[in-house]
Amino acid sequence: MSSPEKTTPPRKRRGGDGSKAEIRMAFLFLLPALLLVLVFRVFPLAWGFVLSLTNTDGIGKGDWVGFANYTRAVNDPTFQDSIVNTLLLLATLPIWVMLPMLLAILIHQGVPGGKLFRAVYFFPAVLSSVIIGSIFNIVLRYDGSLNNALAAVGIDAVDWLGGSATALGSLIAVQLWSTFGMGVLIFLSGLSTVPDDIIEAARIDGARFWQRLFLIIVPSLRPIIEFVAVVTTIGVLTSMFGLIYVLTGGGPGTSTTLPEFLIWLEQGQLNRPGYASAISMILFVMMGGIAYLQIRIMTRNASL
Amino acid sequence: MSRRSKSDSRALWIAAVPMFLLALSCLYPFYFALNNALKDNRGYILDRFGLVNDPTFANFITAWSRARFDEYFMNSFTVTVGAVLALLLISSLAGFALAVLRFPYRKLVFVVILASLMIPVQVVLVPFYQTILALDLLNTRTGLILSYTAFFLPFSVYLMTAFYSALPRELVEAARVDGARFIHVWWFIMLPMGRPALLTLAILNTLYCWNDVLISLLVLQDERTLMVGITALRGEYTTNVPLLSAAIVLAAAPIVILYVLFQRKIVAGIATGAVKG
Amino acid sequence: MINLKTTLLSSAALLTFATGLSAQELTVWDWKSGDPATFGYFDAAKEAFEAANPGATVNFVVQPHDQYYTLLGTALTSGEGPDVVLVHGGAKTQSRAEALVNLTDKAENFSGVEAFSDEAGNVFALPITIQGFAVYYNKDLYEAAGLDRDAAPSSYEELAAACEAIIAKGDVPCFALGNKQGFGGEFFVSQIATSTFSDEDYAAWVAGELSWTDPKVRQIVELWVDGNERGWFNEGANSIAKFMDEYEMFMRSEAAHTVGLLSDVAHWKQFEEFLGEGNVGVFAYPNPDAEVARLPFGGGIGWAVPKAGENQELAMSLVEILADAERQAIFAVETGALPANTEVDTSKLSSEALARALELMASAPGASPHALLNPAVLEEWKRQSQSLLNGDTTVDAAVEAMEAARKANM
Numbered sequence: 001m002s003s004p005e006k007t008t009p010p011r012k013r014r015g016g017d018g019s020k021a022e023i024r025m026a027f028l029f030l031l032p033a034l035l036l037v038l039v040f041r042v043f044p045l046a047w048g049f050v051l052s053l054t055n056t057d058g059i060g061k062g063d064w065v066g067f068a069n070y071t072r073a074v075n076d077p078t079f080q081d082s083i084v085n086t087l088l089l090l091a092t093l094p095i096w097v098m099l100p101m102l103l104a105i106l107i108h109q110g111v112p113g114g115k116l117f118r119a120v121y122f123f124p125a126v127l128s129s130v131i132i133g134s135i136f137n138i139v140l141r142y143d144g145s146l147n148n149a150l151a152a153v154g155i156d157a158v159d160w161l162g163g164s165a166t167a168l169g170s171l172i173a174v175q176l177w178s179t180f181g182m183g184v185l186i187f188l189s190g191l192s193t194v195p196d197d198i199i200e201a202a203r204i205d206g207a208r209f210w211q212r213l214f215l216i217i218v219p220s221l222r223p224i225i226e227f228v229a230v231v232t233t234i235g236v237l238t239s240m241f242g243l244i245y246v247l248t249g250g251g252p253g254t255s256t257t258l259p260e261f262l263i264w265l266e267q268g269q270l271n272r273p274g275y276a277s278a279i280s281m282i283l284f285v286m287m288g289g290i291a292y293l294q295i296r297i298m299t300r301n302a303s304l
Numbered sequence: 305m306s307r308r309s310k311s312d313s314r315a316l317w318i319a320a321v322p323m324f325l326l327a328l329s330c331l332y333p334f335y336f337a338l339n340n341a342l343k344d345n346r347g348y349i350l351d352r353f354g355l356v357n358d359p360t361f362a363n364f365i366t367a368w369s370r371a372r373f374d375e376y377f378m379n380s381f382t383v384t385v386g387a388v389l390a391l392l393l394i395s396s397l398a399g400f401a402l403a404v405l406r407f408p409y410r411k412l413v414f415v416v417i418l419a420s421l422m423i424p425v426q427v428v429l430v431p432f433y434q435t436i437l438a439l440d441l442l443n444t445r446t447g448l449i450l451s452y453t454a455f456f457l458p459f460s461v462y463l464m465t466a467f468y469s470a471l472p473r474e475l476v477e478a479a480r481v482d483g484a485r486f487i488h489v490w491w492f493i494m495l496p497m498g499r500p501a502l503l504t505l506a507i508l509n510t511l512y513c514w515n516d517v518l519i520s521l522l523v524l525q526d527e528r529t530l531m532v533g534i535t536a537l538r539g540e541y542t543t544n545v546p547l548l549s550a551a552i553v554l555a556a557a558p559i560v561i562l563y564v565l566f567q568r569k570i571v572a573g574i575a576t577g578a579v580k581g
Numbered sequence: 582m583i584n585l586k587t588t589l590l591s592s593a594a595l596l597t598f599a600t601g602l603s604a605q606e607l608t609v610w611d612w613k614s615g616d617p618a619t620f621g622y623f624d625a626a627k628e629a630f631e632a633a634n635p636g637a638t639v640n641f642v643v644q645p646h647d648q649y650y651t652l653l654g655t656a657l658t659s660g661e662g663p664d665v666v667l668v669h670g671g672a673k674t675q676s677r678a679e680a681l682v683n684l685t686d687k688a689e690n691f692s693g694v695e696a697f698s699d700e701a702g703n704v705f706a707l708p709i710t711i712q713g714f715a716v717y718y719n720k721d722l723y724e725a726a727g728l729d730r731d732a733a734p735s736s737y738e739e740l741a742a743a744c745e746a747i748i749a750k751g752d753v754p755c756f757a758l759g760n761k762q763g764f765g766g767e768f769f770v771s772q773i774a775t776s777t778f779s780d781e782d783y784a785a786w787v788a789g790e791l792s793w794t795d796p797k798v799r800q801i802v803e804l805w806v807d808g809n810e811r812g813w814f815n816e817g818a819n820s821i822a823k824f825m826d827e828y829e830m831f832m833r834s835e836a837a838h839t840v841g842l843l844s845d846v847a848h849w850k851q852f853e854e855f856l857g858e859g860n861v862g863v864f865a866y867p868n869p870d871a872e873v874a875r876l877p878f879g880g881g882i883g884w885a886v887p888k889a890g891e892n893q894e895l896a897m898s899l900v901e902i903l904a905d906a907e908r909q910a911i912f913a914v915e916t917g918a919l920p921a922n923t924e925v926d927t928s929k930l931s932s933e934a935l936a937r938a939l940e941l942m943a944s945a946p947g948a949s950p951h952a953l954l955n956p957a958v959l960e961e962w963k964r965q966s967q968s969l970l971n972g973d974t975t976v977d978a979a980v981e982a983m984e985a986a987r988k989a990n991m
Binding site: 057058059076077078137140141142143157159160161162163164245248249250251252253254264265267268269270271272273 | 679820974985
C-alpha cells in the first residue's frame with residue numbers, strides 16, 4: 001500500500017527481489033490463485049460494469065445508455081432508502097464487535113460453563129438462514145412467542161418485523177445472533193495469545209476485573225478488533241439477503257430494503273439486469289472504501 | 305486462573321446467567337427443527353410450538369428418497385471435498401510465495417487477491433454466469449469446485465500468508481542454504497508446518513461450501529446440492545415446515561458433528577492467523 | 582508431489598465425465614415438483630412422455646422459488662438452459678415473452694391464456710391452473726356473531742355490518758390479513774378494481790397510462806385505508822406472511838374472513854379440510870361504487886418452451902402432455918386447483934364452497950388488474966400498502982408516490 005515503510009515490521013528482509021529461479025517459482029506458485037481470482041471474480045466485475053451502462057433486458061441486445069442507470073439510482077427513492085438503511089446498519093457495528101469480545105473475555109476468564117458456551121455459541125452459524133428465518137418468523141411476528149412472553153409480564157405487543165421503527169433493528173438482531181459465534185471464536189483464539197503472565201501480574205497488583213479488562217486485555221486485542229470489524233462489515237453488507245427474504249421481504253415500506261435485496265428485486269423480479277448491475281457497482285464501490293481499510297489492516301497483520 | 309478473587313468469581317457467576325440463556329437460545333433451533341421434523345404438516349399447523357406427541361419418521365424418508373436428498377448429498381459431498389482440497393493446496397502455495405519468496409509486485413499481488421474479497425456473488429451474478437457458460441463449465445461439478453475455490457480463496461490465501469510469515473525465518477533460510485529446492489521447502493517444511501492453519505481452513509471452507517446456495521444455484525442448475533435442495537423445499541406459497549425441518553436436520557448433521565469434533569483446533573488455527581499485529 | 586497432482590487431475594476428470602448429458606434428455610424447471618401433493622401429476626406426465634418418445638427421458642428440476650426468475654433470466658438466452666419451464670401468468674412473464682416459443686396453435690382448449698399472451702396476442706405458455714381471488718368466510722364464526730351463516734355479504738354495507746358484528750363479538754378479527762411481502766395489498770388491487778374497470782381502463786392500465794389520481798384507481802388506496810381504519814384487519818398484518826401464516830390463522834378459526842385463492846393452495850379444499858365442509862362460505866369483495874361485485878380470475882401458472890432450447894419439438898410435445906386434459910385432471914383432483922384446460926372433467930371437484938365460487942365465476946367474472954400492472958409499479962404499491970397500514974403515510978402521499986412510480990416506469 002502507500003506506506004510500506006510503516007507497515008512492514010523492521011525484522012523483515014528489506015533487500016530486492018530474489019534470484020531468477022526464486023522469481024520463477026514464486027510466479028508458478030501464485031499462478032493458480034491469480035488465475036482463479038482473475039477469471040472468476042475480477043473479470044465478471046469488469047463485465048458487470050459494462051452491463052451497468054446498458055439497458056439490457058437479458059434477452060435481446062441492450063442499448064448503450066451511458067450512466068443513465070446511475071442517475072436513475074440516485075433519483076430512485078427506494079435506492080436512497082436502501083443507502084440510509086445501510087448506514088444505519090453500519091452504525092451498529094460496535095455492537096457486532098464488542099458483544100463477541102465481551103463474551104470471549106468472560107469465557108477466557110473462566111466463567112462457569114465456559115466450555116459449553118464455547119461449543120454452543122457457534123451453532124447458529126452452522127444453520128442456513130432458511131431455518132433461522134422460519135424460527136424467528138414465529139418468534140417475532142405480532143402474535144408470536146416474544147409478544148406472548150411480554151404480555152405475560154404486562155408489556156404491550158410490539159410489531160417487531162412489521163413496524164417501520166423496529167423492523168431493521170429486529171433484522172439486525174437476528175443476524176447478529178446468528179453470527180456472533182464466529183466473532184467469539186476469533187476473539188477466543190486471540191486471547192489465547194495474550195501472555196498469561198501479563199494478566200497474572202495485573203492480578204497480583206490487585207487490579208480489579210474491569211480495570212484489567214480495559215487496561216490490559218482490550219488493548220492487546222486491538223488487531224483482532226480491527227480484523228473482526230472489517231470481516232463483519234463485509235459480512236453484513238453481503239449476506240443478509242436470506243434473512244431479509246424470509247423475515248421481512250424488504251418491508252414495511254422500504255424499512256429493511258438493503259442494496260443487496262434491491263439487486264435481487266431488480267435482477268430477478270423486475271428483469272432489469274442493467275439497472276441491477278449499476279446498483280451492484282455502487283455497492284461494490286462502497287465496499288471498496290471499507291476494503292481499503294481491510295487491506296491496510298490485513299497487510300499489516302500478514303507482515304508484508 | 306486459580307487465584308481468582310472473590311469479587312471476580314461473583315462477577316463471573318452473574319455473567320454466567322445471561323450467557324447460559326444465550327447458549328440455550330443457540331440450541332433452540334436444533335430442538336425446533338428436530339421436534340417439528342417428527343410432526344406431520346397438519347400437526348404442525350395446529351400446534352407449532354408444542355412437543356410432538358405422535359412422532360413420525362415419514363418426513364426423513366420423504367426428504368431422503370423422494371426429494372432426492374440422497375443424490376444431493378453426494379453432490380454436496382463431492383464438490384465440498386474437491387473445493388476444500390483445491391483451496392488448501394492453492395492457498396498454501398500462494399501463501400508460501402507471498403510470505404517467504406522475494407519477487408517483484410509482491411504487495412500488488414497480495415492486494416489484488418484480497419480485494420476480490422469485496423466482490424460478492426450477487427454483485428456479479430449475470431457476468432459470473434456468463435463466464436461459467438463461456439468456459440463450458442455450466443452444470444459441471446468441476447465448474448462448481450473451481451467457483452468455490454475462487455470465491456473462498458482470498459480469505460484462505462490471507463490466512464496462509466499470515467501464518468507462514470509468522471514462522472521463524474531460520475527454518476526457511478536453513479533449508480535454502482542446504483540447497484533444498486523451493487518445491488521441496490514447500491512440500492517438506494511449509495506444508496507440514498502449516499497444519500494448524502490448514503486444518504482451520506479445512507473446517508471453515510467446508511462450512512462455507514456446504515452452506516452455499518447462490519453459487520451452486522447458478523453453476524449447477526440442473527443438479528442440486530443439499531442447501532439448494534432445502535431452499536427449493538420452500539414452495540411458492542406453502543412451506544411444509546416438518547419436511548423442511550427433516551431436510552435441515554439431515555443436511556446440518558455432518559457439519560455439526562465436524563464442528564463439535566474439531567472446535568478446539570479451529571480456535572488454535574485462527575489464532576495464528578488473525579492475531580499478529 | 583507428482584502423485585498428489587495426478588490424483589487431483591484424475592479426480593477432476595472423473596467429475597467432469599460424470600455430468601455428461603444425453604441429447605435426448607429434457608430438462609424441466611419448475612417450483613412445484615418437490616411438493617408431495619404434485620407427485621402424482623409429475624409422475625404421470627413423465628410416464629406418458631417417455632412412453633410416447635422411446636429413448637427420451639425427462640428430468641424435473643425443482644428450483645427455489647425465491648431465485649426462480651433470477652435463474653430464468655440468466656438461462657433463457659444461454660442455449661444450455663432448460664427445455665421446458667413453468668411460469669406465472671401476467672406482466673412478470675410477459676416481459677420475457679420474446680424468449681419463449683409461440684404456442685398459439687396449441688392453445689385452443691384453454692381458458693386464461695390472456696395472462697400468457699404477448700402484446701400481439703401470441704400465446705407463449707399453456708396454462709394448467711386458473712388463479713382467482715375470492716373472499717372466504719368461516720360460517721361458524723358468522724353464526725357466533727349473530728349473523729346468518731348462509732348470507733354472504735353482497736354489498737360494501739353488508740360487509741361493513743358483518744365486520745361490525747364480528748368485531749363487537751370481540752373474539753376474532755374480521756379479516757385475517759398477511760401483508761409481509763405486500764401480497765395483501767397486491768391482491769387488494771384486483772379485489773377493488775375488477776368491479777369498476779372498463780375495457781378502456783384495462784388498456785390504459787396495462788400501458789401505464791391510467792393515472793393513480795383517477796377515481797377508480799385512487800379508490801384502491803382509499804378502501805385499503807378504510808378497511809384498516811374500521812379495524813377489519815388483524816393487528817400486525819405487516820409481519821404476517823399471507824402465505825401461509827394468514828391462511829393458517831383462518832384455518833385455526835382465528836379470523837372470520839380471508840382473501841384466498843382458487844389455484845392449488847389457500848383455497849376451498851384446504852379450508853374445508855380444516856374447518857369442515859359446510860363451514861366455508863365464498864363471496865367476491867364488494868365495491869361501494871359497483872352494482873355487482875366481480876370475482877377476479879385469470880390464468881395461473883403454465884408451461885413454456887424457451888427458444889434457446891435444443892430440442893424444441895420434443896419440448897413442445899412434453900408441454901402438450903403436461904397440459905393435456907388427463908394430466909390436468911390429476912393435478913386438479915390432487916391439489917384442488919381449477920384446471921385451465923376446458924376439456925377436464927371437473928365433476929370430481931365437488932364441494933359447496935367450490936360450487937359457489939364457480940357460480941360467481943360464471944355470473945360475475947372479472948380480470949385480475951394486479952397481474953397486468955407493471956411489476957416495478959406493483960412493487961411500489963406493496964411498499965405503500967405497508968406504510969399505509971402502519972400509518973406512516975397518507976392516502977394523498979401514497980397516491981402521489983404511486984403516480985411517480987407509474988411515470989418512472991412507463
